[in-house]
Amino acid sequence: MHVQAVHVESNGEWERTMPAIGTNCFTCQARHRTEWCVLSDDELRLIDDNRVGRELLPGEVLFNEGDDCRGVYCVETGLIGIRKYDAEGNSILLHLSMPGETLGYRALLTDTDFKASAEALEPSRVCFIGNRTVRSLLEQNPALGLRFLKRASNELEEAEEKIFHNVTLSVRARFAHLLAVLIDRTLNETDEAAGAEIRLPISRTDMASMIGTTPESVSRTIRKLEDEGIVHFSGIGGRTLTVPDLETLANEFEPQEYL
Amino acid sequence: MHVQAVHVESNGEWERTMPAIGTNCFTCQARHRTEWCVLSDDELRLIDDNRVGRELLPGEVLFNEGDDCRGVYCVETGLIGIRKYDAEGNSILLHLSMPGETLGYRALLTDTDFKASAEALEPSRVCFIGNRTVRSLLEQNPALGLRFLKRASNELEEAEEKIFHNVTLSVRARFAHLLAVLIDRTLNETDEAAGAEIRLPISRTDMASMIGTTPESVSRTIRKLEDEGIVHFSGIGGRTLTVPDLETLANEFEPQEYL
DNA sequence: AAACCTCAATGACGGTCGTCAAGTGAAACC
DNA sequence: GGTTTCACTTGACGACCGTCATTGAGGTTT
The missing domain is CATH 1.10.10.10 (Winged helix-like DNA-binding domain superfamily/Winged helix DNA-binding domain)
Structure with a gap:
């Protein structure tokens, strides 16, 4: 029950070993800002055991629009930009993801591919948590789903305000x-x-x-x-x-x- | 345990008696499209016992931007428009709500007031379900929260596509x-x-x-x-x-x- | 150091689209 | 029936803003 799906999902850029001291879920500086803060220590340990960390330099891509969603990405430090590309290849920057934000939860929940790309804008540290882990936690702890629901609600509010601003x-x-x-x-x-x-x-x-x-x-x-x-x-x-x-x-x- | 909070929340326009035959949660034509479809019969009965129905004519207002959220509104028939107003009083139509859609769940979850107004665009029938009922169901049945989460995810996807379209x-x-x-x-x-x-x-x-x-x-x-x-x-x-x-x-x- | 690249700034031009105004028709009100 | 009101249409005008092209600054590569 440790690194099951992770080996399939990881590539050379992702850690294969346990992360260094100071960068686990319990000491993560962004921890209290994440949705995971509702988890018990045991549940958090499940994430910690199954996550894979990665450092990204500016410009490095986390995932692309259209990619299959294999899990969620939790931003520990840095800044991640969420982009879409139009027909001519111009990019539209839709959102800036700060430390503590979890990316990809929507694709996971709606069971679809990613609808936008994610790319580091500053040197960043991001942890990957596989589908299986997230799904089992969602089933196990209903409060987690509600946290994500609040998060989605807030994002929706932001998006509608953005639409409103663009128009007016x-x-x-x-x-x-x-x-x-x-x-x-x-x-x-x-x-x-x-x-x-x-x-x-x-x-x-x-x-x-x-x-x-x-x-x-x-x-x-x-x-x-x-x-x-x-x-x-x-x-x-x-x-x-x-x-x-x-x-x-x-x-x-x-x-x-x-x- | 029947009409508790409802009497406080209702006004003259809302039914005070049980609705007519053919318009309860079990026979509701929009039922299978709502998030409530994951509920058991007992749970659905809880809603049916605590809901208050209302008919709206075009132009009638369901709630206003800034109103306190006292519950959610479930569209049974008709069409509801979600609006915001700019400084000069011009309205921006943000969304069209079809039968089966539940409005106000965001304000309920984020514990804030409504961020937009809702108004009937066609003759409509809408049911009101108080905060207390919704909250207890969310606690009782985790699947309901996940359904709303999917719904929010889809709405968010729509909103971002809209932003993208407006720009490109x-x-x-x-x-x-x-x-x-x-x-x-x-x-x-x-x-x-x-x-x-x-x-x-x-x-x-x-x-x-x-x-x-x-x-x-x-x-x-x-x-x-x-x-x-x-x-x-x-x-x-x-x-x-x-x-x-x-x-x-x-x-x-x-x-x-x-x- | 020169060549090269990316990004930012600036000018010129043109088109889309917003603003103002007038005119029409249909529904609503007295 | 007449008046009012509101939404829609259409025209004229112009501003905002998008497109194209040029220049310059800073950074990287060879």
């Missing part, structure tokens, strides 16, 4: 909103003070695809926002972002309260 | 896709032959909001598609749709296979 807001407003979200995420991660420098994890092209526009429009929007002193980009590739006042940025996408 | 397709392509979806739905419901007349359940304005554009653009798009013989609108309000060839319509949004 301008490129400028959507971009301002994206920046606010990116700032919020990194602040939550690093607990830095507001107004600090943020290192953007994604390219202009990816940011453009996230808000449904082109890199050129993003560049022009950045120019305008800089001219107005709302944001400041610096550093190599213009990937360092400084926002003097978060309120001013928020005004770009939050309609003024009508007095 | 033109107004014309998105409109063609919307028509194809509407045709598909009514055909599945009525089992008519393809190429038949379809009565559109929603206004131009609503269709426009669904694909993220304006009524004017929809009108112009319709004009062009009609000139090319791809679709034909007739009847009052131009709400009767005829599509001679579904393939031709599909070509508008499905990129040509590159040979």
Whole structure:
């Protein structure tokens, strides 16, 4: 009952041995953020015994759209981008997965292939947990299913808000909103003070695809926002972002309260 | 243990007596399409004893964005539209709920208020099931949670495809896709032959909001598609749709296979 | 160090699509 | 019956934004 399906599912890039100290499910720094936090120690051990860890460098692919789902992927550190490709091969960045997020649970539950690709955007550590393990835990502990249900509900809410934004807001407003979200995420991660420098994890092209526009429009929007002193980009590739006042940025996408 | 919380939650529009013959959970025509189909007869009886039915006319509101979630709503017949409103009061139609769909489960699970409004688009019959009943069933029967999880997963997939479409397709392509979806739905419901007349359940304005554009653009798009013989609108309000060839319509949004 | 590559920035151009306005028809109301 | 109202249609205009092409900066390779 230890590494059953894993050997079939693993390839050279995945660990074949037990992971190093400090990187197991019990000491995992993202543990309390995952859905697995409802599991008992025994149940968590089942995962720990059956998982396979992997380090990914930026650009490395975790899975591709259309791949069969053999299990779920739990992000321990780093940042994973979820993409889809259109007919011309352009990629649309749909979602950014932070440490603690589990990917692929939808494909597992609906018994379909992956509907998007996953790729590391920063150096990341990800654990793979095979279908069999997840399914047995879901049967064994109903609370786990409910946790995933909450997660799916939240993601659905996000997705609908995104649809709403794409429809009702301008490129400028959507971009301002994206920046606010990116700032919020990194602040939550690093607990830095507001107004600090943020290192953007994604390219202009990816940011453009996230808000449904082109890199050129993003560049022009950045120019305008800089001219107005709302944001400041610096550093190599213009990937360092400084926002003097978060309120001013928020005004770009939050309609003024009508007095 | 019968109508406990219901009296608090109900108002004059909801039944206070047991529903008429032919409209209970066991004879409900939408029953096999709902998540509740995994329940035992005893469990289903618990719902049947605690539900409250209601008939809605087009335009009547089931719940509003921001309302507290007191339970879920199960669509038995008709059509319910899920809307959000932007700052100027324009509504965006996010989703069409068909018979068998249960609304509000997300707000229940995430313990938040409703993030959108629900309104009848056709004469509809909807049953209300209080929080307490749903929660006890979720605890009692883990399969129910998993069913809702599958449902959420599917909705999420739909939402992400919608985002993808809004970003990558033109107004014309998105409109063609919307028509194809509407045709598909009514055909599945009525089992008519393809190429038949379809009565559109929603206004131009609503269709426009669904694909993220304006009524004017929809009108112009319709004009062009009609000139090319791809679709034909007739009847009052131009709400009767005829599509001679579904393939031709599909070509508008499905990129040509590159040979 | 030169060649090469990727990504970002910027300008020019054009088209799609949103906005404004007027006009029509159908349903609803008094 | 007349008026109002609302949704749809159609036209004119223009802005936003997407496309194409050029340039430059930074990093990597040989």
